[in-house]
Amino acid sequence: MKFPLLQNDGIGQAVLAVLAILTVLVPLFNLALPDGSPLHFSTYTVSLLGKYLTYALLALAMDLVWGYCGILSLGHGAFFALGGYAMGMHLMRQIGERGVYGNPLLPDFMVFLNWKELPWYWQGFDQFWFAALMMVLAPGLLAFVFGGLAFRSRVTGVYLSIITQALTYAFMLAFFRNEMGFGGNNGLTDFKDILGFNLQADGTRAALFAASGLSLILAYLASRYIVNSKLGRVVTAIRDQEARVRFLGYRVEMFKLWVFVFSAVLAGLAGALYVPQVGIINPSEFSPLNSLEIVVWVAVGGRGTLYGAVIGAILVNYAKTVFTAALPEIWLFVLGAIFVLVTLLLPDGLTGLWRRWEEQAA
Numbered sequence: 001m002k003f004p005l006l007q008n009d010g011i012g013q014a015v016l017a018v019l020a021i022l023t024v025l026v027p028l029f030n031l032a033l034p035d036g037s038p039l040h041f042s043t044y045t046v047s048l049l050g051k052y053l054t055y056a057l058l059a060l061a062m063d064l065v066w067g068y069c070g071i072l073s074l075g076h077g078a079f080f081a082l083g084g085y086a087m088g089m090h091l092m093r094q095i096g097e098r099g100v101y102g103n104p105l106l107p108d109f110m111v112f113l114n115w116k117e118l119p120w121y122w123q124g125f126d127q128f129w130f131a132a133l134m135m136v137l138a139p140g141l142l143a144f145v146f147g148g149l150a151f152r153s154r155v156t157g158v159y160l161s162i163i164t165q166a167l168t169y170a171f172m173l174a175f176f177r178n179e180m181g182f183g184g185n186n187g188l189t190d191f192k193d194i195l196g197f198n199l200q201a202d203g204t205r206a207a208l209f210a211a212s213g214l215s216l217i218l219a220y221l222a223s224r225y226i227v228n229s230k231l232g233r234v235v236t237a238i239r240d241q242e243a244r245v246r247f248l249g250y251r252v253e254m255f256k257l258w259v260f261v262f263s264a265v266l267a268g269l270a271g272a273l274y275v276p277q278v279g280i281i282n283p284s285e286f287s288p289l290n291s292l293e294i295v296v297w298v299a300v301g302g303r304g305t306l307y308g309a310v311i312g313a314i315l316v317n318y319a320k321t322v323f324t325a326a327l328p329e330i331w332l333f334v335l336g337a338i339f340v341l342v343t344l345l346l347p348d349g350l351t352g353l354w355r356r357w358e359e360q361a362a
Contacts, residue, residue: 011351012224015307016217022049023213027206043205047277048321050209052314054274057216059297059313060306061266064223066295067304068232069259070239074291075164076267078171079139081285083268085175086138088188088281089122090131091199095192108190109183119181128195135272136265143264144257151253151260156242165288172286187282194276205277212273216310219266223306226262235259296339302349312349 026041026049033040041049058080065071092107106118124130146167150160178184197204226232237245238252246252275281284290293316301312316338323331346353 009305009307011354012305012307015310016220019053019213019217019220019310023210023217026213027210030206031202043202046202046205046209050205050212050277051274052317053209053212053216054270054277055297055317056310056313057212057219057270057273058267058294059301059309060216060219060223061263061270062294063298063303063306063309064226064266065260065263066298067306067309068227068239069235069256070242071256071260072158072161072295073164073260073263074161074288074295075166075168076263076294077288077291078168078286079143079264079267080271080274080290081168081171081175081281081283082138082142083135083271084275084281084285085182085188085271086125086131086134086268087272087275088191089125089134089182090128091191091194091276092188093122093126094194095190107183107188109186109188110181113178115181122181132272136268139264139268139271140261143261147257147260148253151256154253165291168286168291169288172283172288175283175286183282185283187280187284188275189280189282191276191279199276199279208273208277212277215269215273219269220306220310223266226259227306231255231258293335296335296342298349299342300338300349302351305349305351308349308351311351315350 026046029037029039030041030043030046035042058076061079062073062076065073065076093105095107106115110118125134146164150163155163174180175182175187176185182188191199193199194204194208197207199205227236234245234250235255238250238255242252271281271285294313297313297316298309299312300316301310302308316335319334319338320331323334342349348355
């Protein structure tokens with residue numbers, strides 16, 4: 001497989017340009033143009049597109065570990081959900097006077113369950129800086145501990161994929177329990193404000209979209225810098241010939257761990273940006289099926305390209321929006337068919353097909 005970013009491929013530059021333009025124009029057209037204008041983006045559309053951008057950021061994180069490091073993680077949904085819960089906990093603390101037991105005020109679901117005081121692990125989430133730190137620290141720390149144990153034990157291939165899937169499934173079961181203090185089956189919802197701004201206001205929705213677009217662009221640039229660096233070349237070599245790289249004296253597990261943790265941090269950031277735009281976070285985000293969908297996004301776009309992951313995430317989720325609205329009962333069959341067809345006919349994804357067309361035309 002070729003890696004266009006290592007060759008300064010123009011497709012990546014085009015994707016970056018489109019993202020930059022959308023990050024500026026979509027909020028501008030939403031706020032500045034009247035509803036009847038053909039270029040006006042409704043607030044619903046802005047939120048929907050913002051959700052797509054967070055999914056693209058999540059797919060980018062997956063491509064970094066799968067496409068370049070060869071780690072097929074089926075548990076990246078756990079990192080995404082942890083970042084989302086950190087944001088959700090902060091937003092719950094901003095709702096206002098809901099509890100009846102004095103300070104610190106309890107979230108409404110804790111009042112309903114007759115909790116008497118705020119759990120210790122909820123302390124500090126009334127401050128945005130602390131919540132922002134937890135949005136990246138929680139998934140990063142989990143990836144560091146889990147990855148450190150797995151890579152040091154030289155768990156690879158399908159075995160690593162299975163235990164990452166078991167990890168996110170274990171988190172899903174734990175967060176479903178009411179006594180965990182995260183809202184149980186219903187999760188965290190009914191958010192009101194973020195940083196003092198009404199979450200339902202058009203300006204807030206536009207700002208969240210812009211923040212998602214900017215985060216995706218910066219994450220893309222950082223990931224491209226990594227894969228073009230010496231670190232990226234070593235990681236790619238580990239993917240192709242791990243034993244040979246180890247024999248050359250490199251500490252393979254440290255390189256894999258570094259990329260795995262960075263990818264988890266990106267996934268956590270994606271989850272944090274996702275929650276205020278959709279208005280809810282619950283244990284279903286830990287579902288192994290969600291992690292499998294991330295793999296499909298990257299496969300459809302083309303792994304090992306970064307921009308392919310972005311394209312695949314946006315296209316597949318747009319298709320999901322269309323099919324779940326028109327024919328919701330067949331979406332999972334469509335998703336499975338897409339993955340099978342891409343695996344058999346387009347192993348390099350849509351971006352690989354485009355590159356082949358370019359080569360034939362030249």
